[in-house]
Amino acid sequence: MIWCVEDDNGILETELYALTSTGFEAKGFPDGACFWEALQVQRPSLVLLDVMLPGTDGVTLLRRMKGDPAFRDIPVIMATAKGTEYDKIQSLDLGADDYLVKPFGLMEMVSRVRAVLRRCTADGGQSVLTLGGLTLDPDAHTVTVDGARLELTFKEFELLRLFLTHPGRAFAREELFVRVWGDGYQGETRTLDMHIRTLRQKLGQYGSCIETVRGVGYRLEGK
Numbered sequence: 001m002i003w004c005v006e007d008d009n010g011i012l013e014t015e016l017y018a019l020t021s022t023g024f025e026a027k028g029f030p031d032g033a034c035f036w037e038a039l040q041v042q043r044p045s046l047v048l049l050d051v052m053l054p055g056t057d058g059v060t061l062l063r064r065m066k067g068d069p070a071f072r073d074i075p076v077i078m079a080t081a082k083g084t085e086y087d088k089i090q091s092l093d094l095g096a097d098d099y100l101v102k103p104f105g106l107m108e109m110v111s112r113v114r115a116v117l118r119r120c121t122a123d124g125g126q127s128v129l130t131l132g133g134l135t136l137d138p139d140a141h142t143v144t145v146d147g148a149r150l151e152l153t154f155k156e157f158e159l160l161r162l163f164l165t166h167p168g169r170a171f172a173r174e175e176l177f178v179r180v181w182g183d184g185y186q187g188e189t190r191t192l193d194m195h196i197r198t199l200r201q202k203l204g205q206y207g208s209c210i211e212t213v214r215g216v217g218y219r220l221e222g223k
Contacts, residue, residue: 001025002113003044005035005061006079007053015048018106019113032056036064039071041178046075046117048100048109051091059090066095070165075120077112079104129164131222134206136164145204155180156199163210163220173217 002024006012012028019026027044029035032053047065051058058078065071078091078099088099097116100109129136133146138161143150152160158180162171176192196218200207209221 001027001042001044002046002048003027003029003035003038004048005029005032005053005058006048006050007031014106015109018110022110024110024113032058032061036061039065041175043071043179044074046077046113046120048077048079048113049096050079052081059094062091062094062096073120075116077116129161131164131167131206131209131220134164134203136161145206150202152199152202153195155195156202159195159199160203163218167220167222170213170219171217176217 002019004012004015004019004026006015006028007030009030012030016026016028027038029038032055035047035049036056049058049061053061062076062078065074065076072095075097076095078088078096079102080088080091080099081102088101091099097120098112100112127138129138135144136142136157141157143152143157143160159176162176162179173189173192177189181191196210200210203210211219211221213219
């Protein structure tokens with residue numbers, strides 16, 4: 001999923017059309033506030049981020065993303081106005097993966113999106129997540145406790161990865177459903193509780209680290 005953050009509706013619609021017509025899934029945001037809110041519950045494959053936005057500008061959003069361990073590895077292409085060399089340099093220094101100078105051609109945009117995605121995929125895998133003797137390897141899709149391999153279901157694995165990526169953070173039940181089951185999930189709400197219960201059992205001594213936050217949801221605390 002490619003996210004485009006652009007306040008000019010005409011440009012935004014054109015970007016989305018170019019991406020979807022070349023095989024990508026794409027979603028648009030008119031400002032930084034909408035984008036940042038959505039980022040808390042979903043994760044894009046790449047962000048095409050305009051520098052000049054109402055409210056919070058693109059450079060500030062980029063700085064926030066790269067300063068947050070949960071978002072810093074999301075590839076970002078900045079869109080800058082012609083002649084603003086400082087914006088380009090600042091964006092690259094802050095961790096942007098590439099930039100486009102307005103007005104840019106749509107095929108150039110699609111080409112750069114593809115190039116950045118290829119480069120980021122080839123750069124290497126995700127970091128191994130740990131909590132004491134508990135280890136989750138996202139690339140190998142394995143979980144071990146004190147060296148012993150655990151057999152987790154896909155949803156259990158994704159829940160644990162989310163908790164380990166954000167230790168100490170309380171996740172609302174609704175957010176967990178969106179991030180692990182997806183927007184279109186129509187099943188029973190107790191499904192989450194059942195998965196948490198079995199995950200706790202499988203984690204053994206580390207199961208107690210997954211705490212129930214009354215009236216909210218769940219969080220992972222260190223052991």
